Amino acid sequence: MSRPSKRFIASKWSEWLVPALLVILIVGLLVTLAIVVLSMLHLTPAY
Amino acid sequence: MHYISILSTLVTFIFAAAVFNRYRYKKGNHLLMWGIGLVFYGLGTLTEVILSFSFSPLALKIWYLTGAMLTAAWLGQGTVFLLARKPGVARALLIVLTGVSLIAAVLVFAAPLTPAAAGYDVSRAVSAQYKDILVRSGWITLLTILLNIYGTVTLIGGAIYSAFLFWRKKVLINRVVGNILIAAGALFPAMAGSLIKAGLVDWLYVSELLGVVIMYIGFLQATASRPVEAEQGVSPQPNN
16 A cells, blocks of 8 residues: 655645745844844844 | 733643653654743743732743743754754754853843842833843843844744745645744744844733744644645655
8 A cells, every 4th residue: 555645736826825935934034133133233222 | 911921821831742742752852952942932931920920030030041042042953953964963052052051041040130120010011121120241142142043043944944845845735834834933032032122022922922822833733644635755854
């Protein structure tokens, strides 16, 4: 008996949605890191 | 606000129990590190609850140590164990992280409090008051920043990378979705920590709750035993 497959076929909408989400997350990560670095340089208002 | 912290604490400890339970029968250092990270997360929110009822120097120091310094780094260490290809890299980083965490604990517990502690207001967020109460040396500030950068890059970056790998190979859609949710969930408290540094203190409690709920859903999705659709078997890369 063959093992059940783990592959999937991406739907039309997920073809653009998943890459878009990954890009948004990368931007969020970069913004977060930028704020940390700015705070380190004492360039944020309440630091 | 303390109702949100109570809810965050409950969800976090349930999440931690689920991760430790998985570690019990699956093993894997990544699960152990995530479990430890979640215990730190839960201690951070639990001390928020305590500090919303009465002031305690010990609770304030545990809140700062776990919530502001250790949580992200230890969660990220779990992802390092999951993704690091070269044997020894994750262990070496764990040794460094353990040493840094111990130094951080000594520094925070030895840090003096200012007279402003006497005027602590339980109706206000601890995140709005701790800067006036806890004397943070340059070393504490430096370690806080380094630990948060390490944790944010490894946890969020690692989850994004994992999602990308599964997506590119078109295998295990549940892990694509799960890792996207883990990255998104981790971004909430990470951004909140940054926003506190920028002066926006009220966002913390809500972001902690949203963050842990979304990460928990992501974890459940990523570890779901049955993939969604099927065609032919392909062995995946990292797994949770």
